[in-house]
Amino acid sequence: xxxxxxxxxxxxxxxxxxxxxxxxxxxxxxxxxxxxxxxxxxxxxxxxxxxxxxxxxxxxxxxxxxxxxxxxxxxxxxxxxxxxxxxxxxxxxxxxxxxxxxxxxxxxxxxxxxxxxxxxxxxxxxxxxxxxxxxxxxxxxxxxxxxxxxxxxxxxxxxxxxxxxxxxxxxxxxxxxxxxxxxxxxxxxxxxxxxxxxxxxxxxxxxxxxxxxxxxxxxxxxxxxxxxxxxxxxxxxxxxxxxxxxxxxxxxxxxxxxxxxxxxxxxxxxxxxxxxxxxxxxxxxxxxxxxxxxxxxxxxxxxxxxxxxxxxxxxxxxxxxxxxxxxxxxxxxxxxxxxxxxxxxxxxxxxxxxxxxxxxxxxxxxxxxxxxxxxxxxxxxxxxxxxxxxxxxxxxxxxxxxxxxxxxxxxxxxxxxxxxxxxxxxxxxxxxxxxxxxxxxxxxxxxxxxxxxxxxxxxxxxxxxxxxxxxxxxxxxxxxxxxxxxxxxxxxxxxxxxxxxxxxxxxxxxxxxxxxxxxxxxxxxxxxxxxxxxxxxxxxxxxxxxxxxxxxxxxxxxxxxxxxxxxxxxxxxxxxxxxxxxxxxxxxxxxxxxxxxxxxxxxxxxxxxxxxxxxxxxxxxxxxxxxxxxxxxxxxxxxxxxxxxxxxxxxxxxxxxxxxxxxxxxxxxxxxxxxxxxxxxxxxxxxxxxxxxxxxxxxxxxxxxxxxxxxxxxxxxxxxxx
Ligand code: ADP
Ligand code: MG
Numbered sequence: 001x002x003x004x005x006x007x008x009x010x011x012x013x014x015x016x017x018x019x020x021x022x023x024x025x026x027x028x029x030x031x032x033x034x035x036x037x038x039x040x041x042x043x044x045x046x047x048x049x050x051x052x053x054x055x056x057x058x059x060x061x062x063x064x065x066x067x068x069x070x071x072x073x074x075x076x077x078x079x080x081x082x083x084x085x086x087x088x089x090x091x092x093x094x095x096x097x098x099x100x101x102x103x104x105x106x107x108x109x110x111x112x113x114x115x116x117x118x119x120x121x122x123x124x125x126x127x128x129x130x131x132x133x134x135x136x137x138x139x140x141x142x143x144x145x146x147x148x149x150x151x152x153x154x155x156x157x158x159x160x161x162x163x164x165x166x167x168x169x170x171x172x173x174x175x176x177x178x179x180x181x182x183x184x185x186x187x188x189x190x191x192x193x194x195x196x197x198x199x200x201x202x203x204x205x206x207x208x209x210x211x212x213x214x215x216x217x218x219x220x221x222x223x224x225x226x227x228x229x230x231x232x233x234x235x236x237x238x239x240x241x242x243x244x245x246x247x248x249x250x251x252x253x254x255x256x257x258x259x260x261x262x263x264x265x266x267x268x269x270x271x272x273x274x275x276x277x278x279x280x281x282x283x284x285x286x287x288x289x290x291x292x293x294x295x296x297x298x299x300x301x302x303x304x305x306x307x308x309x310x311x312x313x314x315x316x317x318x319x320x321x322x323x324x325x326x327x328x329x330x331x332x333x334x335x336x337x338x339x340x341x342x343x344x345x346x347x348x349x350x351x352x353x354x355x356x357x358x359x360x361x362x363x364x365x366x367x368x369x370x371x372x373x374x375x376x377x378x379x380x381x382x383x384x385x386x387x388x389x390x391x392x393x394x395x396x397x398x399x400x401x402x403x404x405x406x407x408x409x410x411x412x413x414x415x416x417x418x419x420x421x422x423x424x425x426x427x428x429x430x431x432x433x434x435x436x437x438x439x440x441x442x443x444x445x446x447x448x449x450x451x452x453x454x455x456x457x458x459x460x461x462x463x464x465x466x467x468x469x470x471x472x473x474x475x476x477x478x479x480x481x482x483x484x485x486x487x488x489x490x491x492x493x494x495x496x497x498x499x500x501x502x503x504x505x506x507x508x509x510x511x512x513x514x515x516x517x518x519x520x521x522x523x524x525x526x527x528x529x530x531x532x533x534x535x536x537x538x539x540x541x542x543x544x545x546x547x548x549x550x551x552x553x554x555x556x557x558x559x560x561x562x563x564x565x566x567x568x569x570x571x572x573x574x575x576x577x578x579x580x581x582x583x584x585x586x587x588x589x590x591x592x593x594x595x596x597x598x599x600x601x602x603x604x605x606x607x608x609x610x611x612x613x614x615x616x617x618x619x620x621x622x623x624x625x626x627x628x629x630x631x632x633x634x635x636x637x638x639x640x641x642x643x644x645x646x647x648x649x650x651x652x653x654x655x656x657x658x659x660x661x662x663x664x665x666x667x668x669x670x671x672x673x674x675x676x677x678x679x680x681x682x683x684x685x686x687x688x689x690x691x692x693x694x695x696x697x698x699x700x701x702x703x704x705x706x707x708x709x710x711x712x713x714x715x716x717x718x719x720x721x722x
Contacts, residue, residue: 001181004031011176021160030176034205035231035667036169038154041220042113045151045213050088055118061125062133063090065108070101083110091124109133111148129155131167147174152211152220173209180205187707188234189700192684196233197226204230223668229677231668236681241708244685247298247463255296256325256399256439260288264322268315270351279303279470280312286466287316287444291400297442303468304639305603306475309446310340312468313402314347316444321353321380325399325441328382333545334359335572336404338553341383342560343578348381358384358393361549403445448600448639478606478614480634482590485619491586492534494615498584499538499565503610505584508601510592511544511570520544520570526588527568535566544570571597573604580608590616590633591626595646598633625649647672 002010008027009019027033047062063083071078079097081104083090092112094100104110114128133148147153147170156169184201186193199207207227211220219225223232276284283301290297303309317327329344331337341357348355356370356379373379377396445463483491495505507530509523523544531540541564543555552572558564560579567573567582571593585605590598598616606612616630632645671678692698 002030002176002179003181004029004034004184006030008033011172011179013172013175018160018164021164025159030180032667033173033176034180034209036156036173037208037223037228037231037668038156040155041211041217042111042153042155043217044111044148044153047111050085050090050123053090053116053123055116055123057116058114059116059125061085061090061112063110063112065104065106065110067106068101068104070098083112091119091122092128092130093124094127104132107134111153131165147171151213152215152217154209154211170209177206177209185703185707187703188237189688189696189704191695192237192688196229196680196684198230198233199226201230201234203227204234223670223673228668232670232674233677233681235666235669235711236674236678237685238704238708238711240678240682240685241688241704242712244682244689245705245708248689250298251295253296253440255294255442256291256323257294258288258291258319258323258325258399258442260292260319264319267322267351268318271314271318271347272311273347274472276311276315277308277468277470277472279468280308283466283468284312284315286464287312288319290464291316291319291442296440297444298463299442299444299466300463301444301446301466301468303446303448304471305448305600306471306607307468308472309404309448309468310343311347313404313444313446314344317381317400317402318348318353320400320442323399325397326374326377326380326382326395327400327402328384328395328398329402329404330384330386331404332386333572334361334385334549335552335556335577337383337385338556339577340404342557344381344383353380354378355381355383358382359549360385398441399439401441401443403443448603474609475606476609476611477637478602478612480602480614480616480637482616482618482630482634485617488617491615491617494613495566495584495586496535496538498613502581503583504559504562504564504579504581505566505586506573506582506601506604507566507568508573508585508587509568509570510589520546523568523570530566530568538565539563540566540568542568543572545572571601573601577604578607579604581610583608583610583612584615585613586615586617588617589619590630591618591620591622593629595629595632595642595649598629599637599639599642602633602637 006029007019008014008022008029009016011030011033014022022028022033025036027036042060044060044062048059050061050063053059053061061083063085066082066084066089068082069080071080076096077098079094079100081092081094081100083092090112092114109132111131111133112125112128113130114125116123117126131148148167154166154170154173156166158165158169180202182202184205186201188198192198198204204227207215207225208231211225211227215225220228283303287297287299287301290299301309301312313329317329320327329337329340331340337357337359341355344355354373356373358367358370358374362370370379371393374382375394375396382393382395495507498505509519509526511519511523524542527540527542531538531542541555541558543552543559547555555564555567556577559567559582562581582605585602587593587598587601593601602614605614614633616633618630622630628645628649632642636642669677688696688701688704691701
């Protein structure tokens, strides 16, 4: 008997070699294999007979291979295959498919699935998917296997460059199911199963692969069959259970109860360089209300680029500082830390607050100095890159941490940051608790990713959410245009005009991975050309991630002060850089950037009262997806609309930029498609953790929590859940 946790190699027919291919697909256990779900189903209960096919429909046809033919036209090779059912013939056509030449042998039985088209009165299947039903060397009249026809058949993505076909998976999964232990533990409490109308785990696993005859194909394809719903819900339920637990745990810790009195209010008022927007006021209230409570704040501040998050963060930092604590602000890049440092000094130093900048690139002496100031409590606001928490810094009494996450950090990395910052704080105690246990600092995470609320609640399910949904006044929307490379002279002329009008411009190059030598070279070459040939007599500078920190800093400073007119840059400017006088941005090879990235980049302009322009230059072939991205950029500047589309185009994993950080990789669930179930899962998880009561027993809760931990460990790497 196979247990879900049994290594997949113990399934009959799977050896070490196949095991390796499966491992690439993250299939290690029987359970993993059983959760390798079909991406499509084919109704082969009633495969169609050739004479009854209608043009325009998608159809499954089971037929015998008759003949093949490779046609070499001038434009591309076209592969044709004729299949038959008795006398009836059906032609199948694949473009650009010379590789199919040796695929078929006359006499083989084959299942075909594709669109029926009318070609000059003759019906044919265009580019059908196919599956050879008789194995090599088997006689032509061998009966076709019953797993393959006469039922709704699951179709799987193949693996190992086609070595493990859909058919292979069908058999392997079937074998695993047949040998699966009959007693699958049920970790979802009965009350939840009842309310959600869930089928049993065993039934779900069987039917998701091998649906009943009566199953509805549309329901299966939409992943809305009872089997699918069970598997999806289960996955989301354990995710939410973990998040809910974290949230409760945090609330149970003791934190600092900051005081908001008139003195503090006055201190905040004193720094304000302008009237906060209504949204900024509301959000500050939410944050401060948390800070007053005696448990650690974990709050996410979500606001589109330019919505004014920094000011809110500074205001909140003042509350901490005025209460006698230190505050820290962590930024994802040096440039951004730099920038925050400038604005902090501009806004806070006049009131006498002491601010330091701590980044990895400082000279050792200087670092030591700054660390001493931090340890002795001379520094009140400490700004740094995330390196700040990488090597532990001794704070005298850290009470408030701002993580300027922008859109770069995923859920998991964030967990780590918080844990670290909490640990960092735990090294020292607040001044007023001599000898007592250390209190955890309040943490505010700022993100520019405009995630739909339901999703945010899950991905940041352990955080409370504040939304800055209003732009500061006096902005004029950025005008965005697409222009092909060939018209660059006009574009440069336009940039000259802007700069002659005392404004500044960015020209951005797609060096997406800063460590890609070739990309960087191309960007540098363009910079030389721009500065010497296209904009001679203008002050042009270059900025990229691999420059040494001092030069970077100087360049940014000069740009900020208006000394540099045109900044040729890589995407290093995408996060947070704030120069209101910059009114033009030209993005070269815009088709290569992701949508979120384009939106972030464009957010660098349109920050002042003057009209701003964003030119998306494109060169070369643009994919269909690329077209949609560019189109969206021209059409809208609404961060939420852009985020929705981006999510749709890229899927959640890449969207959240957390591939590397290991965003939960779901096996059945899809955060967009299944948002409704997500919310239900969240509710149910909350209900379970409120037990034990008449609905759920302690034993059920324990079982669910055990299961949750296993899942979290597997899906989220080593993230700890208490
Ligand atoms: P982001 O949310 O992208 O971090 P910032 O905090 O950098 O946005 O703010 C963007 C710009 O708007 C900054 O130049 C900031 O000084 C300005 N700003 C912020 N709040 C206001 C306000 N209430 N009124 C006018 N300008 C503001
Ligand atoms: Mg910012």
